[in-house]
Amino acid sequence: MNRFARSAVFSALVSCLAAPAMAALPDSGMWTIDGELNGKPGRGIQIDRQSGLNVIVTYYGYRTDGSALFLQAAGQLKDEKIFEGELAEYQGGRVLGGPAQNGEVAQVVGPVRIVFDTETSASITLPGEATQLMKRFRFEDHLSRLHTKSFSYSTAEEMVRKVTPGTIHIYAKDGIFRMEEELVNGGSCFYEGGLEVSGQSVNSAGSVTCKDPSTRPNVHSYKVENLQVDEYGVLTGRFNWSGWDTAGNTLSNTRTVVGICSSNLEPLDAKACLENGHSFYTKPN
Numbered sequence: 001m002n003r004f005a006r007s008a009v010f011s012a013l014v015s016c017l018a019a020p021a022m023a024a025l026p027d028s029g030m031w032t033i034d035g036e037l038n039g040k041p042g043r044g045i046q047i048d049r050q051s052g053l054n055v056i057v058t059y060y061g062y063r064t065d066g067s068a069l070f071l072q073a074a075g076q077l078k079d080e081k082i083f084e085g086e087l088a089e090y091q092g093g094r095v096l097g098g099p100a101q102n103g104e105v106a107q108v109v110g111p112v113r114i115v116f117d118t119e120t121s122a123s124i125t126l127p128g129e130a131t132q133l134m135k136r137f138r139f140e141d142h143l144s145r146l147h148t149k150s151f152s153y154s155t156a157e158e159m160v161r162k163v164t165p166g167t168i169h170i171y172a173k174d175g176i177f178r179m180e181e182e183l184v185n186g187g188s189c190f191y192e193g194g195l196e197v198s199g200q201s202v203n204s205a206g207s208v209t210c211k212d213p214s215t216r217p218n219v220h221s222y223k224v225e226n227l228q229v230d231e232y233g234v235l236t237g238r239f240n241w242s243g244w245d246t247a248g249n250t251l252s253n254t255r256t257v258v259g260i261c262s263s264n265l266e267p268l269d270a271k272a273c274l275e276n277g278h279s280f281y282t283k284p285n
Contacts, residue, residue: 024081024116025049027199030137033124045124045134053077057112059087059126073112083114087127119226120199136199145229145273146172146202153235153259167262177204177224187215191222201228201237208241218243218251233273235259
């Protein structure tokens, strides 16, 4: 593994191990209210969180006369999933092409409350409105970084112990997730289940079948959470393997998985997975 790839993988590893297991820390970026996304200009919510609990929420909308309006609130997440703040309107700031000048608060419009269910889904209560569902706005098809790609991977614990990585081959399309796993001991397992796209990551749950039962003893099902490939070609996610032993006792094992994209040309080639895929924001030719 080259120095750049190794650095990227270990950075991802540290990030994964440091992340709270049950937190629904929101994904930064543009969010949209359910039922309002129709391809036409509308309103939206911009959420900015920089690897902590501090959050800035910006609302883009309109006044009753049709003119544009932006409001902003800032604060800390409570219980790592609840944001509450006061939306303020501003005036008097610098205009395009104009001299530097400071803006000021024009008025406080009212409270905003957001409860995050996952990193990419939430409910929002705006001033004067009922609670509505919202989700992370997705205009890029990140499945192209996973679909038909291969990865050299290890669990976080195996990487720390410098265990030789295994290989996984992923199919992720049309609501179907399939994965073939080749382990260093020569065994292989096949995973198949549903596919849920959540922002830049995917989730899946289904069955596991191994050619040799000793490859993953007593494992019958799996659950994959937050599986994604970042801009460095690094794969991260949480894998849970479950089943039961000969006595009928339930078994479960959850691990953080870290890997890097492979190709036929280079054993470890980050560029092989850095395709943007189809953009939902651009009309196809």
